[in-house]
Amino acid sequence: SKVNNExxxxxEYQRYGRQMIVEESGGLRGQLELKSTRIVVVGAGGLGCxxxxxxxxxxxxxxGIVDNDTVEASNLHRQTLxxxxxxxxxxxxxxxxxxxxxxxxxxxxxYPVRLTSENAFEIFDGxxxxxxxxDSPATRYxxxxxxxxxxxxxISASGVGTEGQLCILNFxxxxxxxxxxxxxxxxxxxxxxxxxxxVIGPCIGLVGVMMAIETLKLIYGVYTxxxxxPFLMSYSGFPQQSLRVFKMRGKQTxxxxxGSDPKITKETIESGEINYTExxxxxxxxxx
Amino acid sequence: SKVNNExxxxxEYQRYGRQMIVEESGGLRGQLELKSTRIVVVGAGGLGCxxxxxxxxxxxxxxGIVDNDTVEASNLHRQTLxxxxxxxxxxxxxxxxxxxxxxxxxxxxxYPVRLTSENAFEIFDGxxxxxxxxDSPATRYxxxxxxxxxxxxxISASGVGTEGQLCILNFxxxxxxxxxxxxxxxxxxxxxxxxxxxVIGPCIGLVGVMMAIETLKLIYGVYTxxxxxPFLMSYSGFPQQSLRVFKMRGKQTxxxxxGSDPKITKETIESGEINYTExxxxxxxxxx
Amino acid sequence: xxxxxxxxxGGLDVIVGKxxxxxxxxxxxxxxxxxxxxxxxxxxxxxxxxxxxVEVFIDNGSIRPGILTLINDTDWELxxxxxxxxxxxxxxxxTSTLHGG
Amino acid sequence: xxxxxxxxxGGLDVIVGKxxxxxxxxxxxxxxxxxxxxxxxxxxxxxxxxxxxVEVFIDNGSIRPGILTLINDTDWELxxxxxxxxxxxxxxxxTSTLHGG
Ligand SMILES: [Zn+2]
Ligand SMILES: [Zn+2]
Numbered sequence: 001s002k003v004n005n006e007x008x009x010x011x012e013y014q015r016y017g018r019q020m021i022v023e024e025s026g027g028l029r030g031q032l033e034l035k036s037t038r039i040v041v042v043g044a045g046g047l048g049c050x051x052x053x054x055x056x057x058x059x060x061x062x063x064g065i066v067d068n069d070t071v072e073a074s075n076l077h078r079q080t081l082x083x084x085x086x087x088x089x090x091x092x093x094x095x096x097x098x099x100x101x102x103x104x105x106x107x108x109x110x111y112p113v114r115l116t117s118e119n120a121f122e123i124f125d126g127x128x129x130x131x132x133x134x135d136s137p138a139t140r141y142x143x144x145x146x147x148x149x150x151x152x153x154x155i156s157a158s159g160v161g162t163e164g165q166l167c168i169l170n171f172x173x174x175x176x177x178x179x180x181x182x183x184x185x186x187x188x189x190x191x192x193x194x195x196x197x198x199v200i201g202p203c204i205g206l207v208g209v210m211m212a213i214e215t216l217k218l219i220y221g222v223y224t225x226x227x228x229x230p231f232l233m234s235y236s237g238f239p240q241q242s243l244r245v246f247k248m249r250g251k252q253t254x255x256x257x258x259g260s261d262p263k264i265t266k267e268t269i270e271s272g273e274i275n276y277t278e279x280x281x282x283x284x285x286x287x288x
Numbered sequence: 289s290k291v292n293n294e295x296x297x298x299x300e301y302q303r304y305g306r307q308m309i310v311e312e313s314g315g316l317r318g319q320l321e322l323k324s325t326r327i328v329v330v331g332a333g334g335l336g337c338x339x340x341x342x343x344x345x346x347x348x349x350x351x352g353i354v355d356n357d358t359v360e361a362s363n364l365h366r367q368t369l370x371x372x373x374x375x376x377x378x379x380x381x382x383x384x385x386x387x388x389x390x391x392x393x394x395x396x397x398x399y400p401v402r403l404t405s406e407n408a409f410e411i412f413d414g415x416x417x418x419x420x421x422x423d424s425p426a427t428r429y430x431x432x433x434x435x436x437x438x439x440x441x442x443i444s445a446s447g448v449g450t451e452g453q454l455c456i457l458n459f460x461x462x463x464x465x466x467x468x469x470x471x472x473x474x475x476x477x478x479x480x481x482x483x484x485x486x487v488i489g490p491c492i493g494l495v496g497v498m499m500a501i502e503t504l505k506l507i508y509g510v511y512t513x514x515x516x517x518p519f520l521m522s523y524s525g526f527p528q529q530s531l532r533v534f535k536m537r538g539k540q541t542x543x544x545x546x547g548s549d550p551k552i553t554k555e556t557i558e559s560g561e562i563n564y565t566e567x568x569x570x571x572x573x574x575x576x
Numbered sequence: 577x578x579x580x581x582x583x584x585x586g587g588l589d590v591i592v593g594k595x596x597x598x599x600x601x602x603x604x605x606x607x608x609x610x611x612x613x614x615x616x617x618x619x620x621x622x623x624x625x626x627x628x629x630v631e632v633f634i635d636n637g638s639i640r641p642g643i644l645t646l647i648n649d650t651d652w653e654l655x656x657x658x659x660x661x662x663x664x665x666x667x668x669x670x671t672s673t674l675h676g677g
Numbered sequence: 678x679x680x681x682x683x684x685x686x687g688g689l690d691v692i693v694g695k696x697x698x699x700x701x702x703x704x705x706x707x708x709x710x711x712x713x714x715x716x717x718x719x720x721x722x723x724x725x726x727x728x729x730x731v732e733v734f735i736d737n738g739s740i741r742p743g744i745l746t747l748i749n750d751t752d753w754e755l756x757x758x759x760x761x762x763x764x765x766x767x768x769x770x771x772t773s774t775l776h777g778g
Contacts, residue, residue, distance in 0.1 A: 015361045021486035022449050024526045047778045050338070050497070053368040054490035073303045076390060080341040083389035101371035102364060135778040137743075160777035161310050163687055182774065186743025190733065190773075197688075198309035199777060202342035202500040209338070209497055212490040213525050222527055232745070232752075233529065234686065234772060237501050238312045239510055241521065243531035246747050246770075249754040335677045423677040425642075448676035451586055470673065474642025478632065478672075485587075487676060520644070520651075522585065522671060534646050534669075537653040 006035055012105060016059050030220045031059060035105075037219050040064035040124060042115055042143055043133035044091040046199060047157050049081035050208035051131055055215060056099045056106045063099070065092040066111040066123060078201035115139055117269050117276065120146040129218060131211055132156040132169075137185050138280040144169060144178035145274065148258045149266050153218060154178075157211050160197040162237035164207030167230075167248070168214060170258060171223065176230050176251045177258040188281030203237035210235070294323055300393060304347050318508045319347060323393075325507050328352035328412060330403055330431055331421035332379040334487060335445055337369035338496035339419055343503060344387045344394045351387070353380040354399040354411060366489035403427055405557050405564065408434040417506060419499055420444040420457075425473050426564040432457060432466035433562065436546045437554050441506060442466075445499050448485040450525040452495030455518075455536070456502060458546060459511065464518050464539045465546040476569030491525035498523070577603045578610045578662045582619065586672035588643065591629040598623065602662070612647065613658030615668060633670070642673045678704045679711045679763045683720065687773035689744065692730040699724065703763070713748065714759030716769060734771070743774045 008016070008031060019025050026033070037060050041048050044067040056063060069091050071082045079091070086094040092110035099108055111123055115134070120142060124130060130152050132143045140156070147154045147170055154169040156178065170177045210233065217223055230248040235241075257264040268274050296304070296319060307313050314321070325348050329336050332355040344351060357379050359370045367379070374382040380398040387396055399411055403422070408430060412418060418440050420431045428444065435442045435458055442457040444466065458465045498521065505511055518536040523529075545552040556562050582598045589596045602610045602618045616639070624630055632640065638658075639645050645652040646669040647660055662668075683699045690697045703711045703719045717740070725731055733741065739759075740746050746753040747770040748761055763769075 011361070016365060018362050018486050019365050019488055022488055024450055025486075025488065043778050045778055050490075050493070054366075054493055057365040057368050057489050059365070073299070074306050077304060077307050077345040077347070078342075080345050080390055083386070084392055085389055098371070101373055102368055104372055133778045135776060137776055140776065158775040158778055160775045161688065162312055163775060165687070165772075165775050181745070182742065184742035186741065186774065187736070190741070190743055197777060198306050198313075200307055200310055200313065200501070200504065201345050202338075202497045202504065204777070205338070205342055206494060206497045206501065209490045209494045210529060213488070213494065213529060216488065216490070217526065231528075236686070238505065240519075240533065241498060241501060241531065242533070243529065244750060245528065245530070246745070247751040247755065249752045331677050333677050421677045423675060425675055428675065446674040446677055448674045449587065451674060453586070453671075453674050469644070470641065472641035474640065474673065475635070478640070478642055485676060492676070524585070532649060534644070535650040535654065537651045 006032060008032070008035070012059070015103075015105070019058060024220065024222070026220050033219050033221070034059045035061040037129070038062040038064070038127045039129045039131065039215065040066060040127040041131040041133055042066045042139070043135065044079070044081070044095040045069070045075065045133060045135065046078040046201070046204035047133035047159065047208040047211060048131070049079045049095070050205045051133065051211045051215070052095055052099060053081060053102065054209060054212035056103045056108070058212075058216060059103065059105060060219070062107045062109075064109045064111060064123070064127060065095055066113065066115055067092040068112050068114045078199060078204050080201070080205070115142060117142065117272060117274070121150065121266060121270065124150055124152060127152060129215060130154045131215065133208070133211070136280070138276040140178060141185065141279065142276050145257050145264050145269055148177050149264075149269070155211050155214050155218070157207050159204040159207045160199055162200050162203045164204060164235040166207060166210050166214065166233040166235070168218070168223070171228050172225055174225055174251065175228060176249060177255060179257040179264075180249060180252040180255045181232075183255070185280045200237060203235075206237070207235055294320060296320070296323070300347070303391075303393070307346060312508065312510070314508050321507050321509070322347045323349040325417070326350040326352070326415045327417045327419065327503065328354060328415040329419040329421055330354045330427070331423065332367070332369070332383040333357070333363065333421060333423065334366040334489070334492035335421035335447065335496040335499060336419070337367045337383070338493045339421065339499045339503070340383055340387060341369060341390065342497060342500035344391045344396070346500075346504060347391065347393060348507070350395045350397075352397045352399060352411065352415060353383055354401065354403055355380040356400050356402045366487060366492050368489070368493070403430060405430065405560060405562070409438065409554060409558065412438055412440060415440060417503060418442045419503065421496070421499070424568070426568040428466060429473065429567065430564050433545050433552050433557055436465050437552075437557070443499050443502050443506070445495050447492040447495045448487055450488050450491045452492060452523040454495060454498050454502065454521040454523070456506070456511070459516050460513055462513055462539065463516060464537060465543060467545040467552075468537060468540040468543045469520070471543070473568045488525060491523075494525070495523055577601055578666075579664045580615065580662050581667045582615070583667065583669040585669060586674055588633070588670055588672045591626070591632050592619075592623050593625060609661040611658060611662060612645075612652065612660045612668060615662065616658065639670070644671050644673060645669070646671070678702055680765045681716065681763050682768045683716070684768065684770040686770060687775055689734070689771055689773045692727070692733050693724050694726060710762040712759060712763060713746075713753065713761045713769060716763065717759065740771070745772050745774060746770070747772070
């Protein structure tokens with residue numbers, strides 16, 4: 001087990017008591033699991049803000065935040081961890097400052113860089129889970145490939161307009177990865193980001209909260225090798241809120257990333273042989 | 289129409305642009321509707337915090353917050369608008385301070401009182417919507433009765449453990465009210481609050497975000513007298529996230545509050561003839 | 577005899593062995609159609625293990641106030657309440673109303 | 678002839694008159710069972726109004742990368758893809774994969 005010898009102080013008991021008495025949380029054992037878990041969140045935007053709030057509130061011990069964007073006023077309707085006084089500053093630092101105030105028991109590390117083939121392994125190494133809160137296909141493939149290579153489970157979500165999607169990738173190295181679902185990237189002109197497609201703040205926010213819930217379930221051990229069935233959740237906010245769970249394919253033996261003869265490895269990623277920009281097509285994404 | 293002659297400044301256009309370009313938001317018309325809307329949120333706890341974040345972020349013009357509780361460390365896993373530095377201070381003031389930073393264009397009024405038969409009419413009067421984010425049956429009946437009497441639509445939600453519920457009450461004075469659904473209160477010993485039953489932070493948080501989404505839909509005019517069908521949403525976070533929408537009864541002509549011969553009126557509420565404590569039974573609720 | 581799915585939501589599963597979903601077969605001796613009232617009697621007689629849990633479910637001869645009853649995701653008030661005649665495959669759900677916030 | 682429900686989610690409804698849900702009847706001249714491949718041909722021939730919207734849906738003779746196809750809420754890869762024979766009441770959903778965050 002990855003539970004270390006840490007225990008909870010009285011102050012921590014008081015802080016987390018209301019969740020520890022919920023049976024599904026696993027009580028003290030579950031809280032110690034949270035405390036010893038290391039999570040890296042890629043993107044402190046519309047998905048990352050609510051995920052981070054609830055994971056830090058719950059007492060996940062170690063959080064990394066990767067984002068090189070700065071806060072803009074047009075982000076604030078959905079990125080509610082930031083505020084007007086932080087416009088122009090780094091999102092990862094703005095988030096860290098708020099999260100430290102929310103829960104000083106959490107150790108938060110910031111990575112004010114764009115995730116690239118060169119830095120992703122170094123950043124992800126040592127984390128137990130990756131939350132993919134990014135906004136371009138190229139970065140989604142990169143997050144997936146590096147996580148699979150390092151054996152990390154990914155909680156991946158996305159949204160635009162009033163809709164969102166969520167899935168768990170590479171579950172304990174047994175579940176399907178992003179490339180199992182999407183071996184071929186979409187044509188670049190078919191992809192719209194939150195900036196250009198627009199987004200209703202609480203709709204993307206709800207999907208971010210769902211990510212936190214799925215992450216807690218992973219840490220609490222609700223999902224096991226035995227009971228885990230690949231799925232994709234599809235949320236729609238308008239006209240009536242609905243949440244559907246699609247049953248998805250399992251790991252594909254032919255997958256270039258997680259299959260039986262992977263071509264996508266630490267070596268081919270770091271050498272640049274796997275070219276994400278070329279793979280997903282050239283296109284200017286406005287930052288979200 | 290309740291749109292006043294206000295317009296948006298360039299700064300406001302920039303701030304709200306990403307939601308205004310979503311078709312469902314109604315663009316400039318929808319944004320002006322938000323700006324002229326007055327919402328009172330009863331309870332700045334596990335439901336109120338996320339609702340308030342997204343409603344203020346979206347640019348609802350006028351917000352009231354009713355809460356006489358003070359922040360405790362044990363709230364922070366789910367009440368993420370507050371923080372450790374605010375422990376011991378009023379929740380409504382803590383919320384207001386954060387929300388002002390998030391969006392200085394929103395006018396926020398605080399009511400650091402417990403909602404009672406004596407003060408509820410004065411507080412609710414003039415608001416367009418009430419969000420019921422409270423945690424006891426007696427207060428839920430009071431919120432409902434006063435809102436019905438004043439002709440205000442209520443967005444009502446609740447949660448405990450890993451589950452939550454949401455409904456829209458007294459929709460444009462045509463939809464059913466809380467007493468149509470629940471003419472008789474539950475026995476007091478069957479009710480558990482978040483403090484004693486415990487709650488997983490993001491599960492109640494997700495329900496709070498759903499409240500914000502329903503409120504936006506009401507303001508944008510997505511629901512109309514013609515298309516509104518009474519419903520109750522039932523959310524479950526564990527073991528698999530699910531959201532079900534139950535089709536509910538309409539307004540009951542026999543309802544003591546909103547029926548054809550109402551016994552519950554401003555007069556009988558304010559005089560104390562309607563005794564909420566007696567109606568729901570004596571019981572000590574710990575504050576949530 | 578009718579085969580239906582019965583759900584206990586909002587924490588109500590505590591009275592039926594902590595299982596939220598049950599598949600049950602209900603019969604009537606007189607051969608008449610089985611209705612929701614018969615199902616409620618069956619739940620009380622066969623499914624609630626601890627007798628003092630009955631009062632969590634039943635009050636004054638009917639479903640306790642604060643519990644919503646749904647027939648195929650529809651408020652039973654719209655479906656005839658206890659008189660609704662069950663068909664194979666129907667889903668009857670009982671959910672405790674939540675109050676926390 | 679088979680009667681099925683077809684859904685266009687994740688913004689894909691723009692290619693079919695902005696309606697997310699369509700009830701359609703599909704027939705085959707040769708009398709064989711109608712499969713998902715036939716349904717896709719029907720969508721291209723009859724439902725997509727603007728001809729340059731076809732490339733939003735079809736790429737290289739099959740569903741465009743980035744669109745998930747579900748048969749009764751299950752990934753079509755598990756159901757035989759185009760070969761799946763449709764029954765009355767089946768639901769076939771196409772959803773664009775979202776990328777915003
Ligand atoms: Zn794979
Ligand atoms: Zn009523």
